[in-house]
Amino acid sequence: NTEDADVGRFLKLFTELPLDEIARLAALEGAEINEAKKVLATEATAMAHGRAVAEQAAQTAQKTFEQGAISQDLPTITLDLDAGAGLLTATVQAGFASSNSEARRAVQSGAVRINDAAVSDPMMTLNRGHLGSDGVIKLSMGKKRHALIRPA
Numbered sequence: 724n725t726e727d728a729d730v731g732r733f734l735k736l737f738t739e740l741p742l743d744e745i746a747r748l749a750a751l752e753g754a755e756i757n758e759a760k761k762v763l764a765t766e767a768t769a770m771a772h773g774r775a776v777a778e779q780a781a782q783t784a785q786k787t788f789e790q791g792a793i794s795q796d797l798p799t800i801t802l803d804l805d806a807g808a809g810l811l812t813a814t815v816q817a818g819f820a821s822s823n824s825e826a827r828r829a830v831q832s833g834a835v836r837i838n839d840a841a842v843s844d845p846m847m848t849l850n851r852g853h854l855g856s857d858g859v860i861k862l863s864m865g866k867k868r869h870a871l872i873r874p875a
Contacts, residue, residue, distance in 0.1 A: 727756045801874070804849060
């Protein structure tokens with residue numbers, strides 16, 4: 724997540740793109756600057772992790788953020804839904820919070836969603852009734868953190 728004003732500088736620092744391409748991307752404004760941010764994310768990821776990983780990350784981001792689809796490439800945790808899994812436990816296991824207290828505050832502030840629906844009850848229990856047609860539960864916290872919950 725980069726401020727619009729920093730895109731050009733970061734493209735110069737974290738990519739190996741030609742300077743004329745960087746200038747073109749840095750000149751974009753409004754909603755078009757998001758295209759430059761996508762290029763920045765992909766190129767920086769490619770430098771750090773390789774082109775294949777960068778392309779997979781870009782596809783996952785597109786499915787998750789632009790198409791609203793559940794990408795099977797999202798981080799996944801497994802919980803025993805038959806026994807009833809607590810929302811706080813799921814939030815901590817997904818790595819969205821470091822403790823149940825932190826998870827509780829996130830739920831109470833409206834930051835946690837199940838299958839894209841806001842959740843307000845920190846004592847909520849997840850069960851098979853929450854599974855989508857694809858057999859998973861999508862757990863989200865904020866706009867950028869998403870994970871899938873699979874039944875054990």
